Amino acid sequence: SNLALNIWIIVLLIYSYTASILPVNIILQPRDYLSTFILFFGLICGYLGLMLTRPQINTPAFLGWTAKQGPLFPMLFVFIACGAVSGFHSLISSGTTVKQLDNEKNALKIGYGAMLLEGALAVLALLSVTAGLSWINKEGTGCPVYPELLKTGDWIGTFSAGYGRVVSKILGITFGCLVATITLNSFVMTTLDTATRITRYITEEFFGKGLKIKIFNNRFFSTSIVIFFAGYLAFGNWKAIWPVFGASNQLIAAIALIVVSLWLIGQKKSAFFSGLPGIFVFLVTVSALLYQSFVFLNQKNNLLFVISIILVFLSFFILFEVYSFLKNRPK
Known part of the structure; x- marks a missing residue:
């Protein structure tokens, strides 16, 4: 319901504010550490499921050209963003990752390893919807149909349905769908608080250090400004931008x-x-x-x-x- 959604938005805004103003090792780092167990569990089960169930990719390789989203070049390179090259990730690596390194020499392994793992997760997500789901409705199979699920706008449910079928021999379909949902939510949660912190850094540097507006050097004030605009978008039409x-x-x-x-x-x-x-x-x-x-x-x-x-x-x-x-x- 709208009431439940609004309550969750308020709770998450309060959490983001708190995580942004506290030192990294108080909330953000322990939460990241706990999230890794969920993410690795979901990743390992997903690939084990692919090897055991060996699902067949039934999605057509080519559906035809469409100009709805603009020409293939250059729009393709801005639609496929985070999985290829991401400016947001460069801000994260320079804003929070560096504060959690024991040794600068570990940056190479962590940065390169994170890139490989994100690629592995992208492949798993792709196979979950192309092989775990059906492209056309076949009677008697009971397999969810990808285009029909996507029309609902529930992209989390779409991924979860495909992942659940991929890991069905290990976890069962129902529990597999639950694992997919928790894994994805955990993945998104790491973005929420980290993005708030990074936006606070940028606000402080631009307005406080750059334009010399002293009040923006106060992390409580800067975070409040960030949360205000985040809440405005969350309760309004965030899809506008x-x-x-x-x-x-x-x-x-x-x-x-x-x-x-x-x-x-x-x-x-x-x-x-x-x-x-x-x-x-x-x-x-x-x-x-x-x-x-x-x-x-x-x-x-x-x-x-x-x-x-x-x-x-x-x-x-x-x-x-x-x-x-x-x-x-x-x-």
Whole structure:
């Protein structure tokens, strides 16, 4: 019901506020530690289930072209965001992960290992819906149909139904669906409090240290501002700004790669391996933003049009900063 949903939103906002203002080792780190057991359990059971049930992929390899979401290039690169390259993850690694390292040398194993594990989770999720579910309704099979489930908008239930059938020989369908739901919720919960903390950092750095507005240096005030806008979106139409998430996320990824490249250049080291993908992601993302700007303008969607234009402006500001660094760096 709406009442239950609103209560949960308030509870989660209070939790996010608390987790953001407290030191990392009080709530965030122990919660992350406990979540790993749930995530690894779900991941291991999922792959064991795939090996035992050996489900057949019945999803068509190609369904046809559609221009509903825009041209394949460059929009494909901003729709498939987190699983490929994610600017949000670069903020997390520089904002909270670094505070939990015993030794800087562990960063390579943790960063690379996390990338491999996220890829493994993505493959499991993909196989759960393409092999665990049916694409067409076959009488007598009792297998949930993927397109029908997806139409309901319950993407968590869709994944859970497929995962439950994949692990049916280990956990049973009912318990398997429950494990999938808990695993996914645990995965999302780690994003909720961490994202709040990172947004608080950005708010403090931009308004407090950058614009010299002293009150924003207070973590209680900065977090309150973040939670206020988060609550406004949660209780309102948060989907209104969702269409620009992919492009904004990839733009941050491009910035992260470019910053790393500039640091390597400053250290007189090769920056090819980070600079080339950084330039590619940057150009593709800006192209997508320009395309989306014209689409939003034609749709008279002023909010998304303004956001897209601001992001394009910031993109050119980044180019200016890169040029200034390369021009003024010591030889």
